Amino acid sequence: MKLIDKISTYNSSHPFYTFEFFPPRTDQGFGNLLPRIVRMANLNPLAISVTWGAGGNTKDTSLNLAELTQSEYRLDTILHLTCTNMEKGMVDEALRAAKESGIHNILALRGDPPRGKEEWLPVDIKFQHATDLVRYIRSHPEFSSSFCIGVAAYPEGHPDHLADEETELNLLKEKVDAGADFIITQLFYDEDRFISWFEKVREKGINQPILPGIMPIQTYQSFARLTKLTGSKVPLQIMSDIDAIKHNDQLVKDYGVELAVKMIRRITTETDIPGVHFCTLNLEKSVQRVLESLRWIGYSPQVVPNKLIEEPTSEHVLPGTITPVSAASVAALGLINIPASETEAGSGELNKADSWDDFPNGRWGDSKSPAYGVQGPWGNNDAVNQGTISQWGNPKSLEDLTTIFLQYLHSEINTTPFSSDPIQNESRLILPHLQRLTEHGWWTVGSQPAVDGVHSSDPVVGWGPRTGYVYQKSFVEFFCTEEDVRMIEKKVAEKGDGWVHYYAANSKGECRSNVPDDGRNAVTWGVFSGQELIQTTIIERQSFLAWKEEAFSIWLDWASFYPPASQERKLLEGVHNERYLLNIIHHDFKSKEALWTFIFDA
Template identity: 90%
Template sequence: MKLIDKISTYNSPHPFYTFEFFPPRTDQGFENLLPRIVRMSNLNPLAISVTWGAGGNTKDTSLNLAELIQSEYRLDTILHLTCTNMEKGMVDEVLRAAKDNGIENILALRGDPPKGKEEWMPVDTNFQHAIDLVKYIKSHPDFSSSFCIGVAAYPEGHPDHLLDEETELSYLKAKVDAGADFIITQLFYDEDRFIPWYKKVREKGINQPILPGMMPIQTYQSFVRLIKLTGSKIPAEVMSDLDAIKHNDQLVKDYGVQLAVRMIRRITTETDVPGVHFCTLNLEKSVQRVLETLKWIGHSPQIVPNKLIEEPSSEEPLPSGAITPVSAANAATLGLFNIPPSENEAGRGELNKADSWDDFPNGRWGDSKSPAYGVQGPWGNNDAVNQGTISQWGNPKSITDLTTIFLQYLHSEISTTPFSFDPIQPESKLILPHLQKLTERGWWTVGSQPAVNGVDSSDPVVGWGPRTGYVFQKSFVEFFCTEEDARMIERKVAEEGDGWVHYYAANSKGECRSNVPEDGRNAVTWGVFSGQELIQTTIIERQSFLAWKEEAFSIWLDWASFYPPGSAERRLLEGVHNDRWLVNIIHHDFKKEDALWTFIDDA
């Protein structure tokens, strides 16, 4: 059913809500997302939206996911569609596939620049802006009556260009006049900015339903990265509140729920927004808790076909009286103790924690089975290579130049590398001499962690999760090196590893070597907390390594693309892409801090 028709006939004492999901990067993540969507459908969303990857890089999986949700599970679906990399005829192909599978809602977006490109350039000149998609669909005889069309709005301004508010509103009005039926806003965290903007939109004569985009804060690091990507303006008090609890993952998650509740209550009181759009990041607990706190969840579950066995959704209760970095008085001020927990059904193992087992992901090495594996920015691109960042790296023309760049990052002389979006973390500084030694050797490190044996979960450097527990880590390091060195590592592991050392090594040509069994999975970060099952947040296994490997080697080409063809810089970076190997080494003896580093030094 078309969303605009559902909105016009919606009858409930509370506003409606929609959920947004993205296609996971692995097959297992995709498979595990489906039962999660089924569980969340029992919260009665008005529709489910499916994102379109930056640069159109998820076209097939986005279509597959949207088609399954719509045709197999009978949930009204909104398919995102962008202009980026849409070659001639591809728009028709996507729209026909959507129509054939009963999808009646499209969110038309311009999209982000393809990876490695600073400026957005159209592939098909007919589709340069979102308005071109709207006009095309509305004028095409096969599609004009088939689709309800949504467009994006930016209450804080578009992150790609600095335009005055009046010009931004004129662009939005043009999209609406071209035929847009509803509007979804970019994420924001300041209702003081949204509410006046909303009133100006209405004064502009735009009467279509507007859905404010909401994303409950999940972790401090992901939130900081999000506001960098979107350019969101964060109120000082919110940043201050988060800074006080940033080392306590559970309190950050709780605060994110409470902040979303506060914002939604105020927005729905002071404006006539009919509903809210939740960006879920393919996680379910926080969104469910927001809806429970608002008392928006009805008692009649949405009926879906019995395609999947529906697993009972259950929540682990929030720890009461937990020791946290903020006092009980401060926590009460922040509103952290008035969030109602869901009931917990004990004794159901994996089934019981299906909604929460991936609540505390740890970077890219989160479990590749997770529906949230490979999370990307909302409507956005996590690309660290752009005109602003390459200025830090200068004009590398030799292997020595590249080694210097990676050493400068380790010494905090530059804040990023193409493989590290953020400045070097305090955890990495614990093993800085070892990383420096490897980098000086020409093994450019792009990922690592120290061994940790039962450190208090409140530790400000390596702690995570609830504060009543202990965390553990196996040491690992990942780097680019020559094929000769990769072969040497392989021989040393075989001869001297004694079962304590696992490795993966791969190149851009598709070769992969490892001593890990095909179905082996190495847990390298886990935690034990009061009243909870063991939580395992970081897994290194073949599928996640290969998924990352593809991205890692593409980064070299993205970087190379910023230099002229035939230049020394471009030849160097393309040569690294073609000839180097990506190696990951894990040492399983987490009781010995130096076990990995001694093993590597002996090499």
């Protein structure tokens, strides 16, 4: 059903709400997201939305997920769709696939603009702005009456340009006049600014329903990264509050719930917004707690998928719950490849399925998590842009690249293409080792020190609830030559004694490892009062390969900012083509020096 029709007939004592999900980067993450969406369907959202990666890089998984939620779960689904950097014909293909799946709602977005002089990427010149996409759908006989169209709004200004507020309002009016039915805003935390902007929107004659984007703060790291990415203007009081508790993950999560409740209560009281849009980051507990605090959770008939729900095998299934989706039934659709035994609800990690991934620690997380590979809002997750490359100059040699990575380690620059944030205090604990590796031409992009039962309140390595202890195995990840990989392999075989695991892969698809295909290395875990052991960081083949694809694409992104045939471009493309990404884990977490002694002996 079209969202605008559901909004016009919505009748309740409280505003409606919608949930936003993104397709995880791994099959297991995808498989575990499905039962999470089913559980969250019991919260009775008016609709859900599925994000679309920049340039269509999640095209297949976005369409698969949207098809499942729409046709199998009978959840009215909004498919996000970007138009720039999309290969010619991809927009039509996506719209036809959505229509065939019974999807009636599209969120039309501009997406990332072409980077630098990216001449090698074909671009359909018909689509340069979201307005072009809205106008195209409305004018196309095949699509015009099929879709309800939403567009994005930016109460604090678009992060990619510095247009004044009046210009931004005019751009929004253009999208609405082109045929948009509803508006979803970028996330924000400044209620005063949103309310002022909302009033100006209405004064502009824009009367379409506006859904404010609300993202409950999940972790300090994700909050800092996403507000930076979106350009959100966070009030000083909120920044002060968060900064005071940033080392206590549970308090940050609790604060995020309280702040979201406060914001929603005020903006629903002082404006005529009909509903709110939750950026869930594929997590469920915080959104549920917000709705419980607002007393918005209703008890309408449950949503039951057409084919994916298996019959209950126990007489103790509670009324009003949805039977979990099995991996076998999902895999049977031919959409993803998941071993059924690893994703059945009610086994292992999924016994606490609503919260087992609440405390992701670092980039890796767990590739089984529905939140694995979290992206920025609406698929925009760029580390390389025109603003950041100015820090890195014009590298023309391998030595120049080594200098850039050393400058980052020494805090002379704040970013690298592989990290959008300054070097962390945790990395400073092993800084001499990272410097030594980098000086050798092994450019480090990920690492952590060994930690043996440090209190979870520790300001540097602590995480999770404050009543516990955390542990870490040391690992390091860097780019190197094939000869270096062979040398490490030889060293591991001769002197690893079962303590050292490694993964090495290149851009051509080769992966070398001494870890069994089904091996999973827990490198961060915590023990807390009244809880099961929590494993927040897992390194295994699937997660490494998912990150490897992104890591090598970053070299090409970086190269694209330099002219074809330039020394810089040849250098960066050469690194992409010739180097390996190598990850080395040492399992002796009781020794702070075990990993480094092993590597430097090599």
